[in-house]
Amino acid sequence: MISTSGSVSVLANPTSMLSLEKYRTLSQVRQIHAYFIKTNLVNHTLSVGKLISVCTRSGLPGGLEYALLIFLRIQNPTSSFFHALIRDFSKIPSVLKACGRSYALKEGQQILGQILKTHLWFDPFVTNSVVRMFLELGEIDLARWVFDNMPVRDFISWNSLIMGYLRAGEIELACELFDEMPERDLVSCNAMIYGCGKHGKCELAEKIFMMMSVRDIVTWTTMISAYVLNHHPRKGLGLFREMLSLGIQPDAPAIVSVLSAIADLGFVEEGKWIHTYIATNKINHRSSFIGSALTDMYAKCGQIENAYRIFRSFSHQRSLGDWNSMITGLAIHGLGHEAIKLFQDMEKAELKPDSITFLGLLKACNHGVLVDEGRFYFEIMQAKYKIVPKIQHYGCIVDLLGRAGHLEEALGVICNMHLDPDVLIWKAILSASAKHNNIVIGEYAASRAIELAPDDSSCYVLLSNIYAIVGRWDDVAEVRSLMKKRGVRKIPGCSSILVNGKVHEFLVGKAMDVGINGDVISKTKELVSKLKLEGYTPDLDQVLLEIEDDEKESQLALHSEKMALAFGLTNIPHSPGVPIHIVKNLRICCDCHSFMKLVSKIYNRCIIIRDQNRFHHFENGCCSCKDHW
Incomplete structure (x- = not known):
């Protein structure tokens, strides 16, 4: 017999196996198993069955895996023994789930082999579990083989494989299977919207959404999230409004998604409306990250004081x-x-x-x-x-050191990284090289950046700017020729401003609203002329083209943020505490930065600009960035 601390002895009598129920640790079970092997009880069906039952029924940590180990070492088990094991394992799907969780592919395949020999192959609950197991193991082809050969399929069968394809990023295979479905339900449609949105197929997600005759809150929330993930914040906000107009109560994920959309847009008026909606409908702003989303929204919309007020409001939670x-x-x-x-x-x-x-x-x-x-x-x-550190942490420290003039130290950080530097890191070095006129490091960084991202126009533009600063116009022309040859186009500067509930966008020398284009251009030129009388001198060094000075001045005058500012000064009444808020897709140039400072002083207006990198608060002729951006 085997004695264990604080427990009765285990008799080597097959009819005494009920006493095994008294054992509650895996160590004790292993002792019993060793005793079975020593006394040849491993070949006694009832004995081993009871031992497996102890593993599966008593909640032992690691018991299910140990039971599977015992099961797989039994030689020539009878069909009745299999049925007993299946019962004791709380049905075979539990074992399949354990195989998927434990990455036990071989064991999972063995169990499938046994299932194929029994009536369980005709049970969709079991076969669906097999499909999910193989998907969890990353064996997509095996999952598809099981699916294709299943005697009976239900919605769960189709949806399991579709979601498996989507998780693996196999969008085309998921779409093919979705198209083959004899009938679709909400689960399959919602899964497709989520998967397509997550993997950048927003138009396809939108198409599925539009064709659905029945939608639930998950449908609306998932589509809003897809818009936000794929940089269509206006569509996300519009869909949220449509959902409310239909009387559909948004859940916490929908509110978080729409707050993210507003944060991307950068205009706080919409955010305040959502905040009011949350308060009016007594939605717990602490639930499901709503509080964090509100904080993030106010910060990204230029109202850091309101962000901090929200943060302070739940100081104990x-x-x-x-x-x-x-x-x-x-x-x-x-x-x-x-x-x-x-x-x-x-x-x-x-x-x-x-x-x-x-x-x-x-x-x-x-x-x-x-x-x-x-x-x-x-x-x-x-x-x-x-x-x-992740690549983003390295990018921050490299950018900090580079912009501060410590280019050699920044390169040292890159050399000691445990990761390969990405294009953003090389662009940080490239930008710092342009700022500090270091052509040697700049050329090296540009070559690495262009190698990693040959279609990224900013890599070429930064290199071209370095050459232009030192007057190497032949090299500037060569870079621009290379861009043309490769079909790379410079991203145009775009600025937007919210006036009377409508977002107005401006490119260089052009208002996107055709009806106001001529008027805005004339207002902008008029503003520039007035500022010249107050001491403004255009910074022609910001135009890195080999053209005449008057042409450079004309280009500077109609930069998108200047046009947005002129439109704002004309259409937003001067009121204390109400700033002119502009959002720009690129970094603000030095000339526009100086221009904004002077306007804030002469016109006594607060101007907030969110550019590609950060916020600039202009007031009384100064900027919050202290001229470092």
Whole structure:
């Protein structure tokens, strides 16, 4: 017999197996199993069956896997023994789920072989579990083989394989299967909308959404999310409004998605409307990240004070996401010291930061020109918190060092990375080289960037700018010729402004609203002329083309942000606390930056511009970025 601490003995009598139920640890079961092997009880069906039952029924940690191990080592089991095992394993799908969770492909294939020999092959509950197991194991072809050969298919069969294809990024296969479905339900349609949206097929997701005669809240929420993920925030916001007009109550994920859409658009009026809706309908703003989404929205819409007010309102219930949203919000507004102070408060609250926390912190150091602080937090992230830097963290520290003039140190960081540098890192070096007139490093960085992203126009433009700054016009022409040869087009600067509930967009020298184009151009030229009388001198060095000065001046005069500003000055009444808010897709140039500072002083207007990198708050002739962007 085998004795165990604090328990009765186990008799080597097959009829005494009920006593096994008293054992509650895997170590005890292993002792019994060893005894069975020693006494040849492993060949006694009832004995082994009872042993397996103990593993599967008593909730032993690791018991299911150990039961499967015992089962697979039984030689020549009878059909009755299989049926008993299936019963004791709480039906075979549980075993299949365990195989998928444990990455036990061989064992899963063996179980499938046994299923094919029994009536279980005709049970869709079992065969659907086999399909899901192979999908979880990443064996798409095996899952498809089972699906194609199943005697009986139901909605679960079709939807399981479709969702498996979508998770694996096999959009075309998912679409083919979706088209073959004899009948579709909400689950399959919602899954397709989600998968297509996630993998950049927003038009296809939209097509499926439009053809649906029945939609639930998941349908609407998933389509809104697809728009937001694929950079169509206006469509997402429009769909949210349509949903409300039909009397459909949005759930928390829908509200979070629409707040993300508004954050992308950058105009706070819409965000305030959603905030009012949340309060009016008594929706818990702490549920499902709504509080973090509100904080993020206000920060990205230029109202960092409102973001902080939301953050403070749930001081005793803050999640890590709340802290991260606030730190990141302070970062994009250039409030580096405030972000560091908040991080220190977070440490005092004994909340452990994650990689997103440090990404926001490094951005704050970057935008606040806090080089020493950036080095410090990049170090403690690894040394104190054992967080391995991601490519985004490296990008932040490289950009910080490069823009501060420490190009050699920035290159040293790149050389010591455990990851291959991406195009953003090389573009950071390239941009820093242009700022500090380092042609050698700039040319090297440009070659690496163009190699990684041959269709990215900004790589060529930055290199061209470096050559133009030092007057190497032949090299400028060569770069532009290469762009033309490869079909690479420069992304045009675009600025937008919200006036009377409508978003107006402007390109260089052109208003997207045809009806106002001529009027806006004349207003912009008039504004430039007035500013010249107040001391404004166009910075012709910002036009990096070999053309006459008067032509350079004409180009500068009609930059998109100047046109948006002229339109705003004309159509937004001067009122205390009401800024002119402009969103631009690219980095604001030095000439426009100086122009905005002067306008804020002469016209006594607060101007907020969100460019590609950060916020600029212009007031009384100064900018919040302190001329570092």
